[in-house]
Amino acid sequence: MNEQPHRPRDHQDSDPSGPASAQDGADALRAETARRLERSMGRLGTAAVASMEERLPWFRRMSAEDRSWIGLVAQSGVAAFVDWFRNPVRGRPAITVEVFGTAPRELTRSVTLQQTVDMIRVVIDVVEGQVDELAAPGGAMQLREDVLRYTREVAFSSAKVYARAAEARGAWDARLEALIVDALLHGDHQDGLQTWGSSLRWTQTPVIAIAGDSGEEDGNKVLDDLRGAARRAGHDVIAGMQGDRVVVVVGVGDTYPEGELPAAAAEPLAGLFGPGPVVVGPAVPDLRASGASARAAVSGLRSAVAWPDAPRPVLAEDLLPERVLQGEAGARRQLVEEVYKPLLGAGSPLLDTLSVYLEHASSLEATARMLFVHPNTVRYRLSRIAELTGHTPSDGRGSFVLRIAVALGRLDATERG
Structure with missing residues (x-):
């Protein structure tokens, strides 16, 4: 009997049930599930918004415009997931742009981070509730695992969006506060002060101004400390630097008895300024009139050197003689x-x-x-x-x-x- 020569098995002769076929099968399942998801995107987005209406009281209280934007965010989230699910090997999904890029920046002021988390949870619950129906036969586990991965990415992206918005808002607020302080001291833009104050969510009256020096401290740290202390006390606050001089405008509300207001409100803040005098302007009825208080405080600060034994803080009105000698x-x-x-x-x-x-x-x-x-x-x-x-x-x-x-x-x- 003739022996057949030994021939090594070719790669194409491999077991059809091996790893390559398993991967091909998984890819086929993914492709079929992706097609099903794509056909269901509109229905899923609509179901998500309906579920938000039912489960989230804050969503029902929002304006029609903001609800419409959130609906678009939900639709974009579903669409971005389908696109990523179809080809997950491309790496981490660019969720920040794909999901949140549809909404205006102002939406982050209408919706808190916690509310965004609640919204994401509702959308994911809607998708998870229909996994068996949406997935191709045998693909439910694959879809469920990818939904969980995507949920985590959306959560991280949400936190980034709000962190960046907060950072940008903080920088914008600081610039606006500096502009307001400069306008108050120069008597400019009085008609715009109420509008500017509204953009900073200013509500408290009456208003006082406090002026002092930053000393050798970092000026931005002094401003941050003053803002933090004033807000913890329940006050509205605007603060700005002019060289080494720090000017703080504080809306104090009706916390203090009449006659005690300027000194009592300024006392807890005085220690946050650098060394030297701290001068408090007179109380005025609102932010629009606060320029008079700010100018009096700064004038008093310039003149306070003539009264070395002045208390700290000292009222600008107690420095009238020194201010007169300065030519005011x-x-x-x-x-x-x-x-x-x-x-x-x-x-x-x-x-x-x-x-x-x-x-x-x-x-x-x-x-x-x-x-x-x-x-x-x-x-x-x-x-x-x-x-x-x-x-x-x-x-x-x-x-x-x-x-x-x-x-x-x-x-x-x-x-x-």
Whole structure:
């Protein structure tokens, strides 16, 4: 019997049930499932939106426009999954662009990250609920596993979208805050302040401004610390840098009793500024009027060096004499209006008593002798002066303020005469 020569088995003679055939079978299953998914995309997107309507109360409360955008996001998510499922070997799906690229950037302000997670969960539940119907015979496990992979990728992509939106929003807010602070200090764009404030979600009134130096600290860190502390206290806040100077505008609400507002609101924030004085502008009714408070605070900061023992923080109104010496016309008018004119209106005895008292080294007896009155009369008149002006003549600081105010008032009277 003739022996057949030995011939090695060719690759084509391999077992048809081997790995290559198994892969071919899996690819065929995938292709058939992909065709079924493609035919069902519209139905799946519609079912997902209907399920959101039923399961998500926040979705029902949204505007029709935002619901429409979310519907498009859901449809895009299904379409992107089908495209990726058809050819998964191309690597990680570009979900950020394919799914979220259809929606406007403003949608991330209407829908929170948690709500997005809820939305994704609903869409995936809709697809998973129909896996057996959507998959080709024998392909249910393959489809289910890929749905889980895709769910994870969408979750990661959602977090990236919101993180980037938050980063961009933070950078935009910082630029807008700097623009607002600059406008307040220069008295520009007053008509646009309310609109700008609305874009920063500003709601609190009244408003105060605080000015101080950053010192050797990083200015951005000082701004971040001030914003964080103000927001934790429940305030609205805008902060900006001008060189080494930090200006913070704070909407404080009705937290503080009338009369205590500026100093009480600024006290917890003062320690976050760098070394040196911290000056608080007067309370104003709203953001539109806050320029006056900001300018007073900055003017007071420039002048505070003339009062080394000033408290920290110090009210800009307590620095009126120093601001006058710096040449601020508004401070001069305010000092005359609030101190000199009340004394003038109360009659000459008070003004005469104050002038003599200040000229005679705050001596009751010397003042009484010069005016030919009893020392108790001098005491009474001095107490009336303190009531009318808020400044005590016998106090060192009070006598300084009163002396400057009286001198300015007399100068104004001479100039007008």
